[in-house]
Amino acid sequence: MRKAAVTGHPIGHSKSPLIHGYWLKQHGIEGSYIAQDVPPEIAENFYRSLPEHGFVGCNVTIPNKEIAYNAATKLDDAAKMIGAVNTLWLDEDGVLNGSNTDGLGFLGNLDQMQPNWDNNGNKAVVLGAGGASRAIIWALLKREYTEVYIANRTLEKAQKLASHFGPKTIAISWDKLGETLGEVDFLVNTTSLGMSGQPELGLNLDNLSKSAVVTDIVYSPLQTNLLHVAEERGNPTVDGLGMLLHQAVPGFEKWFGVRPEVTTELRRIILKEMGLL
Secondary structure, three states: OEEEEEEEOOOOOOOHHHHHHHHHHHOOOOEEEEEEEOOHHHHHHHHHOHHHHOOOEEEEOOOOHHHHHHHOOEEOHHHHHHOOOOEEEEOOOOOEEEEOOHHHHHHHHHHHHOOOHHHOOOEEEEEOOOHHHHHHHHHHHHOOOOEEEEEEOOHHHHHHHHHHHOOOEEEEEHHHHHHHHOOOOEEEEOOOOOOOOOOOOOOOOOOOOOOOEEEEOOOOOOOOHHHHHHHHOOOOEEOOHHHHHHOOHHHHHHHHOOOOOOOHHHHHHHHHHOOOO
8 A cells, every 4th residue: 555645843734634635535546645743853864764664755844845855866847946845756766756846736726726827928926035936936937927026025035036047037125016016917925924823915906907817825814815905906816725736736646646636626625624614
């Protein structure tokens, strides 16, 4: 029986066992997927010895994504550019492979919830320059966005990220946001602002085109204040829950040999678990 897990510290809050458990049952696969607490001080050794722990692979969450990046023998292009790993698997030769599927999850969510969202134009604003923003920038560049503006309260962090991703990424200061919003057709929040228990983002959207797609990678609450304001003024919006669901797809396929689908039923199960239904 093939066994996989989500690993991190702490790990009890993770929705991943519910997602993968649903797919295992749906496809009648004899396998298991559990939550495994892995503190950072033992994480690198744990990942390098997955077979001894009985795992064919695992997901990696906070605070171990950079540790998993260092533990993997082979990294795909997404992991290399993002600089962090959220999915590990052993190939047929027993080599530990690492990927970052957050960008693919972000794209999969938008493709499902707002088809043709990327035919709207080719200029985007990314709010935030933390770890989450790297996967989003990678994803937007994969979809051939020609100008990706990175807005961060600490401009230096945005500049560092822009230099990492190259000439199509432009760092801007937070006080330049208003005028930049007038030029773009896509807006994404990658900060924790607006998340339950965090301060609101408090962004003025007056200059943003009403055809611009607005999304937030936060999914608790499901409709953040940013999405609420955007929807009220008529912008197409996409919540962040689907990113969580879609980023899980590639790992499941690597571990269990079947490519699962993100269905309305799965989304409903997760929403119910979160107390949002």
